[in-house]
Structures are given as C-alpha cells and as structure tokens.
Amino acid sequence: MESKNFELAKRLRHELHQHPELSNEEVWTKKHLIDFLKSNTELEIVDKGNWFYAAYRAKEGERNVAFRADYDALPMDEVIDLPYGSKFPRKAHKCGHDGHAATLAAFALEIDQKGADRNIFFLFQPAEETADGAIQCADLIKEENIDEIFGYHNMSGQPFQSVAVIDGTAQFASKGMTISMKGTPAHASSPEDGVNPSFAIANIINELPEFTGAMKGQGRVFCTVICVSIGSKAFGISPGEGELLLTLRALHEENLHELQKNLENLVEVQAKRYGLSLNFSYTDEFPETFNHKESSDKVRQIATATGMQLIEMKEALRISEDYGHYTKLTKGAYFYLGNGEDYPHIHTSGFDFRDELIETGVELFKGLAEL
Structure with missing residues (x-):
C-alpha cells in the first residue's frame, strides 16, 4: 500500500486507541472515522445512525463485495506505557478493533485512489463485544445486494503476519x-x-x-x-x-x-x-462464524500469491464473534492475521494492536476485491 496511506492509517489507529468507547457508546469513534473518510476520499458515506458504511460504486451490474471492521473497545484499564494510550479509565482497545477499523479505512483510501472493477462497500460496525452490532449492520447485505463479504481479526499465538483460515465453522x-x-x-x-x-x-x-x-x-x-x-x-x-x-x-x-x-x-x-x-x-x-469454502479459498489464493504464510486451522476457535450474521445472508469468510506466537493475547492487559498488520490486511483486502 502507499506509504502515505499507511502513515495516515497508523495515525488514525493511534487516535482511535486514545479515545476508546465501549459497545453501543461509539459516538466519537463513528464520527472520527466518517470525518477521516470525508477528508481523505471521495467515497459515498451512508450514515445508518448507530453504524455506517462507505461505498465505491464502479458501475451497475458489477459484483458487490463488502469488507467489515468493528470499532468498539473493552472495559479494561490501559496499564502498558504507550504514547497514544487510552485517555479514559476502564476503557481500552485491548481487542484490536482500533486496528481493524484503521485497516478498513486504509483500504478505502487505496480503492478511492486506484479504483476497482467491483462495487466495494466498507462496513464499519459497532458493538461486536456485546453481540448486538452485526445483527443491526446485516441490513447492508440485502440493501446493497452484497454478493460476498470478508473480514479479519488479529490473533496471537500464530506467526507474525501469517494468515489463518478454515472452511465451515471458524468460531463457536x-x-x-x-x-x-x-x-x-x-x-x-x-x-x-x-x-x-x-x-x-x-x-x-x-x-x-x-x-x-x-x-x-x-x-x-x-x-x-x-x-x-x-x-x-x-x-x-x-x-x-x-x-x-x-x-x-x-x-x-x-x-x-x-x-x-x-x-x-x-x-x-x-x-x-x-x-x-x-x-x-x-x-x-453470538451466532457461529461460518466460512463458505468458495470465499475462504479466495483468502488462501491471495495469501499464497502475495507470499504470506498460510495456516490451515485444524479446528474452530472457541471464542465467539458476531460476524456470522453476515455469512448467514451471503457468501463470505473471516480470517486471522498473526500477532506473533508469543505476543500477548487479546483481552489481556499487555496487548496492543501491531501497526504492521494494517498493511497486511490491506494487501489481502485489495487482492480479494479483484477476484
């Protein structure tokens, strides 16, 4: 991705990290993301109240592909010393949703600047942690006739910048x-x-x-x-x-x-x-998170083509994720980008999203948008 876009996305991620908001309280977060996209792209912004999406419309009749990121934080204290640490007690981005949102915003910059042959929808979702965000945002699937949807989560315990995927149930x-x-x-x-x-x-x-x-x-x-x-x-x-x-x-x-x-x-x-x-x-x-093989195969194809380490998951993750509401309505897949095998796990005090994953996620999204 463009180095300027990476720097913009990195700064955005740090700003989101400093201003964490809990599920269903993400007023500042949503506005900040919308303002970022309005300032840096010509994309159409569709404000749905509690959530929003941006749209790049290539032309009518093309496939409609969506990419999703969540942006709520956790009720935890920031205890590690970060120059961009949380400004609020008992609120911190200890799951990496700040990084997910920054990745999707960076991808939006790239599509806006370079174009695409598909209609691309950038879905920014609140309230994943409490399982009532995706069920609201799932309206996008029908409203925009989405043919396929992709998303990712950062994951500790797997090699840094590796890509893990599985067919069928990915999360309980x-x-x-x-x-x-x-x-x-x-x-x-x-x-x-x-x-x-x-x-x-x-x-x-x-x-x-x-x-x-x-x-x-x-x-x-x-x-x-x-x-x-x-x-x-x-x-x-x-x-x-x-x-x-x-x-x-x-x-x-x-x-x-x-x-x-x-x-x-x-x-x-x-x-x-x-x-x-x-x-x-x-x-x-939380519903089960289900991956359609056709979509997870595309993740495999792009990871391999870009030289990323591909990991075939042997079993589903026990942790839950509300992304499954989307793949009940259309094809799609959810994959995992490695934080490092010994990196602190999500939902622990030592965790912080690794900025380098923004570029990894954008490269995968760009490849998926072209298939």
Whole structure:
C-alpha cells in the first residue's frame, strides 16, 4: 500500500486507541472515522445512525463485495506505557478493533485512489463485544445486494503476519444465560420456614459436567459457570433469592439451542422440587462464524500469491464473534492475521494492536476485491 496511506492509517489507529468507547457508546469513534473518510476520499458515506458504511460504486451490474471492521473497545484499564494510550479509565482497545477499523479505512483510501472493477462497500460496525452490532449492520447485505463479504481479526499465538483460515465453522456460537430463582426468606435459625434457592442452584452446578458430557456426541458443547449470587452478608437471614449465570457455547448453533433447552428442563425440575419460581434471560448471543469454502479459498489464493504464510486451522476457535450474521445472508469468510506466537493475547492487559498488520490486511483486502 502507499506509504502515505499507511502513515495516515497508523495515525488514525493511534487516535482511535486514545479515545476508546465501549459497545453501543461509539459516538466519537463513528464520527472520527466518517470525518477521516470525508477528508481523505471521495467515497459515498451512508450514515445508518448507530453504524455506517462507505461505498465505491464502479458501475451497475458489477459484483458487490463488502469488507467489515468493528470499532468498539473493552472495559479494561490501559496499564502498558504507550504514547497514544487510552485517555479514559476502564476503557481500552485491548481487542484490536482500533486496528481493524484503521485497516478498513486504509483500504478505502487505496480503492478511492486506484479504483476497482467491483462495487466495494466498507462496513464499519459497532458493538461486536456485546453481540448486538452485526445483527443491526446485516441490513447492508440485502440493501446493497452484497454478493460476498470478508473480514479479519488479529490473533496471537500464530506467526507474525501469517494468515489463518478454515472452511465451515471458524468460531463457536455462544450466549449468556441467567437463571433467576425466587423462594421466601426466613430467619437463619429456622430455615425450614422459608424456601432457600441454594440447594437447587448447587444441584444444577453439580450436574453440569455430566450433563454437557452426555452431549459431546452431538457436537462440542461447553457450559461455564460465570457467577453465583445467593443472599448477602447477613448471617441471620436464610436467603430467598438467587441467580446463576452461565455461558453456553457450542460448535454449531443447533447444538447451542439443544443445550439451552436441556438446561432449561434441568433447571425447571430443580425449581419444582424445591418450590421456587423461575425466570430465564439471555444476553451476548453470538451466532457461529461460518466460512463458505468458495470465499475462504479466495483468502488462501491471495495469501499464497502475495507470499504470506498460510495456516490451515485444524479446528474452530472457541471464542465467539458476531460476524456470522453476515455469512448467514451471503457468501463470505473471516480470517486471522498473526500477532506473533508469543505476543500477548487479546483481552489481556499487555496487548496492543501491531501497526504492521494494517498493511497486511490491506494487501489481502485489495487482492480479494479483484477476484
């Protein structure tokens, strides 16, 4: 890519890093990205309220190809010394979305300057971390009749600037499950006078390993205990309310739905046994990230043609990503650019996006835009 464009994108990345915003709060981030594109390109900007995209329209009848980047930050402190460190406590770009957005912006500069034979759409997405960004932005697929979509994530544990890809499921589906149980409180000296949810919740937790193990033949599933909340520090009261928070995770969405249904049945049995009222609620609902072989083959082709190290992933990543909402609606693939085998992992205090990956991502995007 042009060295001037790289320097502009690098500066943009550092500015985004200094001004992190959490999911669904990305007002400054969105405006800054739009202002950057307006100042440096002639691309059409389509503002959709919570999100936006830029468009390069070659001519009617050409293929419509989209490229996506997320731009929300995490509720973490910046603890490493960076000249462009976060200006806000408990907010930091510790997943690299600042780098993803800068890569897409740099790619937009290149397409604007050099042109393309395709209609190219640059999708800037909020709220990936909470799983409610892509489901909003998926409207782009139908509105612009998108034929194919690509995106990437930086990934530690693989060689620097390598390209990893897989056919089929690339990342697990998952969701957060909150089980709320309500009985009646009583004096701690007479617990029999009340209904304490502790025993039901304990039974549920104890059954989880065997419960998920029985489903292994139907696809890999996991159930992680996140939080247990029962009563308070009041030793004279037998509590009457409790909550159990779980993360459900599965290789395929159909198995996730089955896991949820089976868990609900298990919980209902325990609630009935102890005379408890019951409520279920769900959050952070991520689909499986699915790669179409035709699209992931294009990633392989461009990585090989440009001399990048290509890694064939042996299995899907357990972590979740809301990109799967797009590839439910059209062809596409999601791939991974290596931060280095020993580089700090995303969502850890020592992580910072490596600027060199901007160029790597742009070169891949440029090649994909031509196929």
